[in-house]
Each structure stands twice: as C-alpha cells, then as structure tokens.
Amino acid sequence: MEQTSSLHDREMNAAYRVRRGLGRGGVYAGLIIGVILMIVPFWWMIATSLKSPIEILEFPPTWVPTGQFVQTDTGEWDEVYVVSRDADAGSVTVRPAAGGDQQILPEGAVQSRARLRFSNYVEAWNQAPFARYYFNTIFVTIFVVIGVLITSSLAAYAFARMRFWGRDNIFLVFLSMMMVPQPVYIVPSYIVLVKLGWIDTYQALIIPWLAHIFSIFLLRQHFKTIPNDLYDAAIIDGCSRFSFLWRIILPLSKATLVAVVIFTIVGTWNSFLWPLVMTNTPEVRPLQVGLARFSQEQGTSHELMMAAAAFSVAPLIVAYFFLQKQIIQSLATSGMKS
Amino acid sequence: MNWLETLRRNKAMDPITAALYIVPAGIIVLIFRMIPIASAFVLSFFDVKMGRVRGFIGLAHYVRLFQDPTFFNSLGTTAYYVIGVVPASLFLSLFLAVLLNQKIKGLGFYRTIYFLPVVTSLVAISMVWKWIFHPRLGLLNFVFEKLGGNSLLWLEEPRGIFEMAAGGLGWEWWPEALSGPSLALVAVVIVAIWRGIGYNIVIFLAGLQNIPDQYYEAARIDGANTRGVFWRVTWPLLSPTTFYVMLSTTIVSFQVFTQIYLMTGPPVGGPMGTTKVIVYYLFEKGFDAGGNMGYASAVALILFGIILTLTLIQRRVVESRVYY
DSSP: OHHHHHHHHHEEEEEEEEHHHHHHHHHHHHHHHHHHHHHHHHHHHHHHSSSHHHHTOOOOOOSEEEEEEEETTTTTEEEEEEEEEETTTTEEEEEESOOOOOEEEEEGGGGEOOOOOHHHHHHHHHHHHHHHHHHHHHHHHHHHHHHHHHHHHHHHHHHOOOOTTTTHHHHHHHHHHHHSHHHHHHHHHHHHHHHTTTTHHHHHHHHGSSSOHHHHHHHHHHHTOOOOHHHHHHHHTOOOOHIIIIIIIITHHHHHHHHHHHHHHHHHHOOHHHHHHHOOOOOOOOOHHHHHHHHEEEOOOOOHHHHHHHHHHHHHHHHHHSSSHHHHHHHHHHHHHO | OOOHHHHHHHHSSSSHHHHHHHHHHHHHHIIIIIIIHHHHHHHTTTETTEEEEEEOOOOOHHHHTTOHHHHHHHHHHHHHHHHHHHHHHHHHHHHHHHHHHOOOOOHHHHHHHHHHHHHHHHHHHHHHHHHHOOTTOOOHHHHHHHOOOOOOOOOGSBBBHHHHHHHHHOOOOOGGOOOSHHHHHHHHHHHHHHHHHHHHHHHHHHHHHTTTHHHHHHHHTTOOOOOHHHHIIIIIHHHHHHHHHHHHHHHHHHTTOOOHHHHSSSSSOOSSSTTOOHHHOOOOHHHHHTHHHHHHHHHHHHHHHHHHHHEEEEEEEHHOOOOO
C-alpha cells in the first residue's frame, strides 16, 4: 500500500517536473521573443545607418551592412559597386567605389563582405547644424536641471516643514495644475511667450520649465519623513532654517534628488511639442526638433536619417546602460503622478 | 525655558519667510501654468489670430467646432487609437510582467531591454519605424513576404482594416461606416504599444512583487492550479495597479502627437486624413497660418474635458473596486 502510494507520488512528481520544465521553457521562449521584438528596430536603425545609399535600395534587405569587394593584384580588397549582373554570361559589371572606369568581371571575382560606413555619421552630422542643435539641447538641459533642483527643494521645504496660512490649499492648487496635459495650455503659453518677446529664444525653452510640480511633490513627501527631532536639535545648535535644508535635509535626500535629476534630463532631452512650437530658427532649436526637421527634409536618404537618429539617442542610451536601475526607477516614479 | 519658547516661535513660521521659499517655483507656476490654463478658457470665446487677440465672439468657436466634420473625425481617429493601444498594451505588458515574475534568471537583463524604448526619444523611434514600415523597402514587408504574406502599404494605406479584411475574404461590398481605422493608424498604434510596453511592465512588476507570497502558498495548499491562482489571487490583488496602468495609458494615448507628426504624411495626418488625431488638429488650428488660436483653445478645452472625465472616473473606480 505504502509502496504504491510512493510510486504514485513519484509519477506525479515526474509529471509535475515535466510540466514545470515545459512551463519554464515557455516562460523563457515568451521573454526572448519579446526581447527580439524590442531589439530589432534598434538593430535596424544601426544597420541602416552603416549602409551605402545603394545597399538601402536592395530588397530583400541585408541584416548586416555589406559591400562588394574585388581583390587587387597586391592582395588588397577594393570596394566596388555592382552596376549590373549578367546571369547567362556569369559576369558582373562593377564600378570601383574609389572612382574609375566600369569593369566586367567574372561572377566569382566579386565577393560580399561586411562593410560598415561610419562616414554616414559624419555626412549626416554635416548636412544640418547638428552641432548647434546638440549644444542647444545640452545648454537648455543643464539650466533646467539646476533650476528645477533649486526651486523644487525650496518649495518642497516650505510645504513640508513650515506652517503658514493657506499652505495646504496652495499645495493642492499646484497638484491640480499637474493634471492638466500640455496640449491644453500650449496655445495660451505661446501667446504669453509672444507677449514676453521670448519666441525663438533660450528663455522660451528654459524659464517655463524651471519649476516642476511633480518634483516639488516628490521632495515634499521625502522631506516629511525626516524626523522633527532632527530639526529641533539643529535649531538648538544654532542652525538657521536655510542651513538646515542645505546641510541636513538635502544630503539626506540624495536618492530623491537623483531621481529628479534623471527624469528632468530625460524629459528635457526628449521634449518635442513645446520646442517645436516655440522655436523657428536653428540658433536655438534643440536636437529633437532639428532631427524632425532633418527627417522631413531628407526624404529618401534613409541611411543618413538613421545615422542622425542614432547619434541623437546615443547619449541617453549609453547613460541608460550604466545607470539602468536608477533610470528605470526614476522614470517609473515620474509617471506615477496620480 | 527660554530656548523652548524660541523653538516654538521658530516652528510657527511667519508667512513672509515661507513665501521666500515658495516664490521661485510659485512665480513660474503662476505665469507659465495657471495663467495659460485660465487663458485657455477665456481665449476660447475670443477671435485670436497669430498670437493677437482681436475681439470677443462668444460661443462662435464652439458652434463652428460642433459643425466641423474634421473635428469629429479627429475625435473618432483618436478614439480608434486609444482603443487600439490600451487593451493590447495592457495585455502584453501584464503577460510579460507575469513571466518576469516567475523567479527567472536574468530579470534585470529582460527589464533593461523592454524598458529601452522608454528612454529613447519619440522622434528617433518614429523615424526608425517609418523606415521599417516603408512600403517598398521596409523590413516589415520583407518579413511578411518571407512568411508567405503580401506586402502592405502600411503608413500609406488609407483603407480601413475591416474593409481590407472583408476584401481579403473576397467580399465585394462592405459598409463604409464599419471600415474601421486605417492601416496607417494601426501602424502608429503598433509603434505606441512597442514604445510604452516597458514602462507598463515595470509598473506591473512592482505591483506583482507587492503581493505577499503567503497568498500564493495558501492558494496552492487549497489545490488551486496555475490558472486558478492567477484569476483568484493575482488578478484581484493587482487590480489597483491594473486600473492605474489602464488610465495612465489612456490619458497619454489621448495626447498622441509626435508619432503622427513624424510618421504620417506628407501632409501630416495622412493618408487621406485618416491619422489626424485631436492634438494634431489642435496644433494645426492653433499654429498654421489660416488657424485661429481661440478655436484651438476651444479644441483644447474639449480635450481637457475628456481627460478630466477619465481621471475622475479613475478615482471613482479605484476607490470602489479595490479588492482588499
């Protein structure tokens, strides 16, 4: 009796393990399909950005940028462009990439090899004032980050630790402003900036973003967790209110401040609708708007467009691979507005 | 006890000191948030051309708005977009989050990859996907042909997907009202799902990890199978997260602009106006030469009304339907 039961158990266990194993396999299969779908567009951006204008037009497309090469007498491989192929004669008409006359060669003399054209990046960079766009974005981002840190810490400190008339009501008004989406106020904001004479200036891109309500909210929540005793002790020791904020509260809030910095950088770097509306000239135009312009003007040079897209996203993506934990956490909180 | 006295006085701040701390943020919020938001209401009753207010015209903008078929089309297109994005994004991200929650190896790696598009600018993403959707040279049509399908026009296809499906089945006739969103809009929807999924996965994963293991153990001891555990334990306990993800995705989706601006057309909103969403309509009316900013403000208020209603519904639903 005991034996059958243990046999039964063992069978059950085996069946369970097989099912579990299949389940595990399914889990990983699902996750890996997901990873492929997420990665392919990035791969495609980079692969395209390294192709020649001729290779772009090939269908079926190549996964890895490829060039056609012919070996010279000295054993070096020279790149050639294929002009036409004659299948019956088994010959290929090619034109040397370096310039020169067309040649007709036997099929076997021409070889496909990986060929990465980094020159596309230089060409794309030079076809539009990308250096200027880059500078503009970095300049604006630096000012916005510093400004947000200052205004948010001060306001959050007042909301968290001071008692004054109307405090909670003012805070509520701030919070309710946060719920209004940007498209709703973009038109009147434009008029405000026209009245200030700020259209097409750095002020238009920086000053309206120097206060960030969600950062105030986040810092206030954190400041509230710092015990009152600490405050009392500091005051007894002759610490002023401001130096309490500067010397004690802010150092204790590093993680929250880092989160604020991260979502401010990402938000400013990637913002599009606002600078699209508020700038007209390349002098102050930030990277995203410049990139959009470039994409609309290029039309068919897909390899240059992909190169431009790649060098525009590179800084954030590189930073992301180093600081992915902090960045994911910061962006996840910044979305949790409600 | 003099120091205690000082302490107490210090704690009850005078409003002037407090004001000094709030003023920097407060001025910015006042000038660049409160005034514009209030102005949006006011402007919608005025004739405003190129940033100049020209006169009070009452409800004329609203009357014109409700007679404009393009406006209703843009609302319909936006609704199609939201309905296309939200359930699919929710389903896929919950599915992947549940897989990631199975104590698998390399959780960090998967999360990093899924979240990657969230960090990438929408402008760049739109450019890459427009190229992938290219009707002649695109990667997607190449994959479709490899799998034995037909290549499609994607972003250049104005026909509705239901109409196309009916055509594919050989039906000669299909009611125009039921032709559905254009394939071009569906292409934009695909990009939005791809872009937003990583964010939703992270939120769902946090929600899943908040469910205590005891509940799962108890359910197992009571003999529940995997499916039972999901529907009886995970799903109800996760419901606040699910509602949050659903509504935040909906609110963001209603504001779609960048992808439309970069992926569709020229002219933007094409082909045949089938991807002209509400924010693009607003942008066009507000900032194009022939537009009127008062009219655009009226559109903005209607958009705001929709989003506010959704937010309030969210509050209600979350308050009444949290399961524990």
